[in-house]
Amino acid sequence: MFPGLPTASLTLTDLFSSPFHFSVPAFQRPYSWTTGEAGQLLEDILTAAGLAGRAGWEEPDYFLGTILLLDNADRGLPKEREREARLFEIIDGQQRLVTLAILLAVLRDLGTERWRWGARNRLDHLILADGLVSPLHSGKFRIELSARDQEFLENYIQVRGACTVVPPEDTLAEAEERLLAVRDYFMREVSSLNEADRRSLADYLCGQCHFVVVLTRDIDRAHRLFTVLNERGRALQRNDILKVEILKGVPQQGMEAANEKWETAAALLGPHFETLFSHIFTIYGREDAKIIAGVRRTIRDVGGAETFLNDVLAPLSKAYDTVLRASDVSLNIDPEVRRYLVYLGRLPEGDWAPAAILTLSQYADDPRRAAQLLKEIDRLVHLMRVLCLGTGKRIRRMSAVLQIIKSGSPIDPQQGPFAISRDEMRNIGYHLRSMYRRDAQICKQLLLRLNDELTRSATVLDPRDYSVEHVLPQRPGASSEWRRWFADAEEREACTDSLGNLVAVSQKQNDRARNQEFDRKQEIYRGSVNDPPVLPITRDVAEAATWRAEDIRAREAKLLGLMRDMWGIDVPGMSQAVPVRSVVA
Structure with missing residues (x-):
């Protein structure tokens, strides 16, 4: 995958020890993992370590993926027992490395043993950078972010005991909020383990979790590889x-x-x-x-x-x-x-x-x-x-x-x-009584399902090809026949929203029909050469002699009858849903 580049498989302890020291280059995005990604990582590690309550799922090793580092000094992979501090820029792997550093800090701060010896001290040495780093770099921690994020990371995660410190209620930057959320999530999850299991988790994490580490010395090549890993390359599919x-x-x-x-x-x-x-x-x-x-x-x-x-x-x-x-x-x-x-x-x-x-x-x-x-x-x-x-x-x-x-x-x-x-x-x-206003998509699905019942067959329809049209328009023109036929505003509103007033037509037909008079709408519903066939749910309206309140009420009753027949429901009160009032001829 990376021909000609130095590559090695390293445990987390190998990577978080001398001579490694990490910084995040300016082109990298800030810390962006949520508790979702961090929680999945923790769950997978707990399961692999046999600490998730699932007997038989233990794994001797756990692979944490590939990380890409920029080696500006062009010295290749560190030799065994090499102690001189070296700075590497994280090209790919920032989210995983920072999240694991948070987990190490949480395990350290939840420990109860004395500091001088034991697991807490070992974890602290992984989080802290070697003293030899100081002449090379001003930082003192294994991983360093941008200035503001690094200050937050130090004060509330990396320093001994910092994971138990509550930050002031000032407005936090997005990356700081995510760092804090992941820290608090790990604190809750890890604190539910007993001391022995926490120590087992620390041992497994440090000694049996591996990365494949790839080094490159050329910043342009690093950018290309970063693009391959994050955009153009084929991601590992689930x-x-x-x-x-x-x-x-x-x-x-x-x-x-x-x-x-x-x-x-x-x-x-x-x-x-x-x-x-x-x-x-x-x-x-x-x-x-x-x-x-x-x-x-x-x-x-x-x-x-x-x-x-x-x-x-x-x-x-x-x-x-x-x-x-x-x-x-x-x-x-x-x-x-x-x-x-x-x-x-x-x-x-x-x-x-x-x-x-x-x-x-x-x-x-x-x-x-x-x-x-x-x-x-x-x-x-x-x-x-x-x-x-x-x-x-x-x-x-x-x-x-x-x-x-x-x-x-x-x-x-x-x-x-x-x-x-x-x-x-x-x-x-x-x-x-107002299905379209309540949810237009559900209203369309209902009309198409009622259309099926009219045909008593499995008509192959794509809902995307159809839209809901109000026969009596929602906003009829001031001088239209609709205003004369439905002169009472209350009656007109009830009729407009009625299931009996709705048909399913193509979007183009819907656009043409809009506020047209009834006879023109019927022509549009019947369709032209390029329109889809008229659906049974629309045909009765296209062939109706009149369209008044009583027509809408009768059609509503017909559709409700279909619902009763096919689903065994009797909708109460719907027979009075559309009032019949005096009509202007």
């Missing part, structure tokens, strides 16, 4: 990490078959392969897990790496491929299964996809049961959107659905997570 993590648990005699299963699933799903793992984590109750930790827990729960590949990855990847390609007529699947997958496929897949994938996998030989489950999933997912439930509430509800699928329990739309409560029914009615 798929690569996952593959290594999973296959390392496979015995040598099964490695060829295991690798073939991995490659088959990866080829089948292509760019969607990584997304499959987030769905797998949800299915196995690991949706809050970090990627590596989630894989490890899932492998452990199912009985090992080979079982994971055979019983989890292979069948779920096939099921996910069916979910993704449901609209492909060449795919040989049950028509009812296809129908509901097509309906669901128009929605963002975050909450419903794991349940659909598990249904297809678990009931691959029972399409009737699969179709029944998918029908209820379709119903629940659409109604949760009409209820405008947040992501967290939708995911929790779908987690309960996953448990029903796993258990094989009877499916009852009136019980458990599928049931719509009386309060929810009232909220649905309330939202439907």
